[in-house]
Amino acid sequence: MPGISRAFRASSPEVDLLLLHAPSVYDFRKHAILYGPVSDMVPSSTVFEMYPLGFLTMASYLHDRGMQVRIVNLALRMMNSRRFDVPRFLARQKPKAVGIDLHWLPHAHGALEIARIVKELHPDVPIIMGGLSSSYFHRELIGYPQVDFVLRGESTEPPLHQLLLALREGKPVDRIPNLTWKDARGIHVNPHGFVPMSLDYVDLRPDLMVEMVLRYRDLQSALPFNGWWSNPITTVFTVKGCAFECVTCGASHTSCTHLMKRQKPVYRSPASVVANMRALSRLMHGPIVLIGDLLMAGPEHAAEVLEGLRTADFPNEIVFEFFALPPASFLRDIERSVRHWSMAFSPESHDQAVRDAQVGETGYTNEDMEAVIHEALRLRCSRIDIYFMIGLPAQTKALVQGAVEYCGRLLQLTDKRLSCFISPMGPFIDPGSHGFEEPDRFGYRLFAHTLEEHRQLLVQPTWEHILNYETKWMTRRELVDATYDAAERLNELKVRHGRITKRRGRGVARGIAAARALRARLDAGMVQGRSGLADDALMGEITRFSMSTVCDKRELLWPRRVFNFRITEILRLIGRYIGGKSRAARAVQLP
Ligand code: B12
Incomplete structure (x- = not known):
């Protein structure tokens, strides 16, 4: 070199x-x-x-x-x-x-x-x-x-x-x-010799982001995603590695063992998690998502994090995600520890056999899950997001429909704080996941194995041809059909149960219809040997037909506030930056 x-x-x-x-x-x-x-x-x-x-x-x-x-x-x-x-x-x-x-x-x-x-x-x-x-x-x-x-x-x-x-x-x-x-x-x-056994040596420093914006006079380049400025969701990671073995995940326990050489998950210390949240809370009012299930590290560790949160008493909404069904008592512990909280849980399917095929023995039934949901709603939990997925092992088209009908049941049993989402696994099944590594064993058929093959898939005209997999139970075509059908029905159910307004529901329905029509046009083009659309007017506009289809994107966000940021803290950071610059300039002038 x-x-x-x-x-x-x-x-x-x-x-x-x-x-x-x-x-x-x-x-x-x-x-x-x-x-x-x-x-x-x-x-x-x-x-x-x-x-x-x-x-x-x-x-x-x-x-x-x-x-x-x-x-x-x-x-x-x-x-x-x-x-x-x-x-x-x-x-x-x-x-x-x-x-x-x-x-x-x-x-x-x-x-x-x-x-x-x-x-x-x-x-x-x-x-x-x-x-x-x-x-x-x-x-x-x-x-x-x-x-x-x-x-x-x-x-x-x-x-x-x-x-x-x-x-x-x-x-x-x-x-x-x-x-x-x-x-x-x-x-x-070179050997994979760096696998840290503690995560406390790193941090997500929001003040550095502010400094970067000032230094390069460029706000846009530092923003994490489109719309973040008006909906500043922040995240704090609590773990690397995982104890679970979800078939489709590229960061499951086995995947991490092989790919990351991490034999078991490593957890951030409760003090470090809380310190990072404090830094975020000092700057922003938005929700803070805790990435990773705190209970994965055991009840004592989770209790220690909650104790830290209780002492810190953050005004922000704290979002807890669970990989396994949490005991109701843990929700009560959360309630005692934080002012505002939400939770996210992914049963993936309503069907026990599919769930077991994806996650292994889950050890809970839908009734158990409903009991926990009810407990959360009895408490001050302000939002429960329940996620289902399409493209799972052992999942047929009928079982996708079944999942959506089950969402209807959940929406009916609960109040507006509960939302249900269903989406396709896409565009790819993760490399390194069980499904990718042993497709036959888990019922997958792969259309790409190498990086180059995936690179080429990404420029296919429609997502039916971009997906890198299909399953023994659904072809790529059926996965796409099942998704649009599920999206349509869930949209109806959300309107019926008052989760979204009729107007928003009509918007989503129009989007699904437009996506279906576009898909038919693109397919027709492919049959005639054209890849993509000849219609120049649509160039670059296609994201319009791919977004807010299975739900309106706004459903993912927390209610907006007038002021998302703490102005005094931003002014303090600006002052610190200007002070640092003038000190540096004076140092340069010194002989
Ligand atoms: C939190 C999370 C998210 C968050 C995003 C957080 C973020 N901005 O990073 C959300 C929920 C939004 C998300 C979205 C998606 N995710 Co995700 N996500 C995770 C999760 C659970 C944890 C990641 C994490 O916290 N990492 C901690 C941070 C600090 O480390 P890091 O970002 O990984 O960076 C380190 C290294 O990766 C590496 N590194 C990363 N980039 C670079 C670049 C350079 C130059 C270098 C040197 C090093 C380096 O060094 C970093 C520092 O140590 C992982 C699973 C897991 N346990 O890892 C899945 C995971 C990474 N996500 C995955 C996927 C597929 C997605 C989506 C594509 C899903 C989808 N279809 O919507 C999207 C992509 C979103 C996008 N880019 O716009 C897969 C990736 C598999 C793969 N090989 O492609 C994973 C492994 C598992 C999964 N299925 O969810 N995800």
């Missing part, structure tokens, strides 16, 4: 690391693709514009060690302006190194394309890829000419720091853990 080391020493760039988040497909604005409702359950659009939380932990770790990091959410910039010119923007940057996440596999197209553009513009700047999909496909990924390094693993802050230092000083990289790299002699895979 002589060129790379030279560039590192010779240039006088602005940042040590430029972290770029690519859209799922580059350039989605010029494609006419029906991506399908694959992102309806998350705040992002089908562009998957949300960058990994890890961008913030990496940025804060490097910042604490004196490095400048800038995050640029290219996906969001491209969404917000059709005229945003990616090559032009990138040509103006002078980074010492560029990091690009290929964390979620749906970025297989965009991440590689952005890397290619950066390499073309800055041939001497090292390009580092990372994230779960990068880790899974590291050998294939490093083979692309635009990729110099792949950092494997779900925890990469210290190895990344070591890599940037080695590049700066022109030192060898063969001892840096988790690194896959190449030179004239070939491809090298």
Whole structure:
């Protein structure tokens, strides 16, 4: 890597690391693709514009060690302006190194394309890829000419720091853990030696985000997803690894053991979780989602977190997610500990056999679940989100309909605080999951195995052809049909049970009808040998037909407030930034 080391020493760039988040497909604005409702359950659009939380932990770790990091959410910039010119923007940057996440596999197209553009513009700047999909496909990924390094693993802050230092000083990289790299002699895979047994060495620092916005005078690039500014949901991760074995998850216990070399989950200490929440709460009024089921670490650990929350007494809504049905007593403990709370739970299916095929022995019945829901509603729980999925092992089309009818039952039994969601697993079954690794055993048929095959799937005209799987029980066509049917029926049920207004329901119904019609047109085009739409007017507009289909996106959000941010804290951070700058300027003037 002589060129790379030279560039590192010779240039006088602005940042040590430029972290770029690519859209799922580059350039989605010029494609006419029906991506399908694959992102309806998350705040992002089908562009998957949300960058990994890890961008913030990496940025804060490097910042604490004196490095400048800038995050640029290219996906969001491209969404917000059709005229945003990616090559032009990138040509103006002078980074010492560029990091690009290929964390979620749906970025297989965009991440590689952005890397290619950066390499073309800055041939001497090292390009580092990372994230779960990068880790899974590291050998294939490093083979692309635009990729110099792949950092494997779900925890990469210290190895990344070591890599940037080695590049700066022109030192060898063969001892840096988790690194896959190449030179004239070939491809090298360093041992996966960094698997931290504590998570307390990293943090998500909201103040750094503010500082980044000020330093680069660029608010948009740092925002996590479209609309975040008006709905600032924040998250705090509590765990890495998982104790569960969901068949379709690429971060299940076995997947983590193989891919991340993590034998068992590691939990953030209660003090660190609460400290991070305090930092967020100081800045924002929005809800704070605790990522990971606190009970996975055992009742004592969960109780300690709750005790911390009780003492901290945050005014924010705290959202708890559960992977297994929580005991009602735990809900009462939450009630005693926090002012405002919500919960999310994913039974995946109403059918016990499907549930067991997906999650293993769940050990609870629908009646048990309903009892827990009732208890939550009896308490001050302000919102319960129940998630179902399409594309599970042993799930037929009739069982998807059954799940929707079961949603109707839940909506009828409860009040407006309970919402039900159903969505297709898509666009891909996770690489590394049981279903992906042993498709025959779990009833899956795969249409792509390699990274390159997934990259190509992403530019197929409709999501029926983008899905990387079908099941023994439903073909891709049936998965799509089952989704639209389920969406239509659930929409009706939500209107009937007063969960959404008739007006909103009509909007969703129109969206589903339009998506179905567009799908028929795209299919007809494919039969005639055309891929995509000849209709230029629709170019880049297709996200319209893929969003808010299985639900109205606004249903995912918490009620908005007039002021989402604490102005005094923002002013304090601005003051700190200006103060720091003028101190630095004075230091430069000193002889
Ligand atoms: C929380 C979470 C979310 C949050 C988003 C949080 C976020 N912004 O990161 C929400 C709910 C919105 C979400 C959405 C999705 N998710 Co998700 N998510 C998770 C979950 C449960 C935890 C991730 C987490 O907290 N990580 C902790 C943070 C601190 O670490 P990190 O972000 O992973 O970053 C570290 C490393 O990954 C690595 N790294 C990451 N990027 C880069 C880049 C570089 C350059 C380098 C060097 C390193 C690096 O280093 C980082 C620092 O240590 C995981 C499962 C799991 N247990 O890991 C699934 C998981 C990652 N999600 C997954 C999927 C599929 C999705 C969706 C595509 C689902 C969908 N169809 O809607 C979307 C994509 C959304 C988007 N991009 O717009 C899959 C990914 C499988 C795969 N290989 O593709 C996972 C593994 C499991 C699952 N099925 O849910 N997700």
